[in-house]
Amino acid sequence: MPNPSLPRPGRRTTTDVPTIHVPAERAVVDCAIYIDGTRLPGRYTHAAALAEVRRRGEGFVWLGLHQPDEHQMTSVARTFDLHELTVEDAVHAHQRPKLERYDDLLFLVLRTVTYVEHESVTTTNDIVETGEILLFTGPDFIISVRHGDHSELSAVRAHLEADPEQLGLGPAAVLHAIADHVVDTYLAVTTAVEPDVDDLEEFVFTPDTRIAVEQIYLLKREIVQLRRAVVPLAEPLQRLIRSPGNPIPKDIRRYFRDVADHHTTVSDRIATFDETLSTLLDAAIAKVTVQQNTDMRRISAWVAIAAVPTMIAGVYGMNFDHMPELHWEYSYYVVVGVIALIVTVLFVLFRRNKWL
Template sequence: MPLMHRLRSAARRRLRAVRATVDLSHPARSPLGSAVENCVVFEEGVRTPRDCSAAEALERVRKGDGRAFVWLGLHEPEPSELDALGALFGLHPLALQDAAGPHRRPRLMRYDDTLCAVFKTVRYVEHEQLTATSEVVDTGELIAFAGPDFVITVRHGGSGSLGPIREALEDVPEQLKLGPAAVLHALADFVVDEYEQVTDAVQDDIDLVESTVFSPGSGRVDPGHIYQLKRELLELKRAVAPLARPLLALADPLKPLPPVGPGLQPYFRDVADHLARTVDQLSSYDALLDSILQAHLAQVTVAQNEDMRKITAWAAIVAVPTMGCGVYGMNFEHMPELEWTYGYPLALSVMAAACFTVHRAFRRNGWL
């Protein structure tokens, strides 16, 4: 615990130093410039047309009547940019650590009156043919800070642009009137929709592998393909399943989390239901891949047994003339039919007839 206190104190001192040395009100001197993708102000659910810096937007929002908020979007900011972000919006030092990433799993944290939500974004990687090294699912991160009068989104990795989400929200001003929590819901809904799309795409790969394994005459399937698909499915499941608890917390009417109000809790509950359905699908796909792998291994075992039976049958057929040749190859003077004119053809005929009889017996029993 003392070490954690020292780390928090050092982070607070660093933020105070940033506040003292950086003029965040001037866009040209703001260290947020390189990471900022957009900075938008919404008043009464309507986007204001005038562009401005993050500091100007926040100042204008906080001088208003409390019915406006700013949405600031960043992509892979540097540590210095995160420091400036914390200094400008008054974010908790631990919240800045959350924005730095990477994280192992989605989560929801509350810092005073600010919520920090960590989402794992996913993207389906198109591929012509599934191999033992194919990348099927690409993951990224989306961190969202929702405060009383601001929303900050930080993207890392393969997560896509949030421009379409903002444009869709601008068409529904009644939703944006609910404040920053409306943006948080839109982000959660967008992420879960991506989960569903990627899950459906992965199902196509599973169906292809399944048809290849069970189709007659398709040849043997490389088990590495099945293992690779199972690994990619596990990565997708790690991104999807842990988000259930944060969504349920946002939808809980008994323990409301500001800035989420009662009007938005049913929407978060709906997103949680969609996520639960996706998690169930992934669990069923995982079980299906296990069954496909076991069936493939069973097919390999059966094929090996058939090969061994054929080899054994042919070895038994060859053993018949080998025994006759071995007997007549002994150097004894008194052996039957040694000096008979037709003794040699007779011996060959007897061996051929014996081989034919043994071959018919194996064919009749399904060994050949």
């Protein structure tokens, strides 16, 4: 009798299903060979491109990847002899900006940002989105790994290909161009965010407006996200400029100084935004507190006014036989008149003191 725990002949189990690996070429956006700053015609796989460069003994390979999986990145790493730790970072992303060196290999992580268009800063929840670019730079290759849909480098590649003299400086020129492009987007995003901060500031300090403190928190959260993506890049840029034994040529280091200057400008802007939002938050909380105090005074004034007829009606509502003026013909009209007089006097006093 067959054992029911064993798979039947011809019956496929889940463990029999083979894992289908998508080839690395599916993650390749572009792969090109550059000799003296000029792109060689033809299409190459990453392995064939590197083999051709090393056969010629000149030029370099620029390989662009978009969100490769572990198998694809492992295949590329095997071809270019990348360190296994950098491969893990390239697959899972979500890294802080950093620079690591492995012998002749530089590994640079850049966070990308983009501005999310919206109608009003008081109604949106998202202002900034982030992505990531990881760069592997060797003597005869540069690999750019992108995460996110807004971090395209096609414009950077086209700009460099139109300038063979700059591209002829090698992979370091591409490294600079991508870093410069990313920092320029930082400038563009902070320029776009500035009107949002100004609009929120105007809204907070406009009289007779109610501001939701949560909206300031949301914008501050976006600025914090922007700061975490931008500010940590300062240290890697300084290392690219000043680090001893740096494989970056001197001519390229001069260009990195300009990138670092722009990055400092962006960092200063973000710090200003953060300080402004902190001030707005304090002002909004103070405004809410003042409004609450005003509401409490208004409520207290109406309670005081309502207490007068309540007290008088309570006294004359007691069922005693012997009370002053209880059986007088005009008692009702006198009591109502006294109530109206006292209520009117209180109303005038509260209004004069701006409690009502």
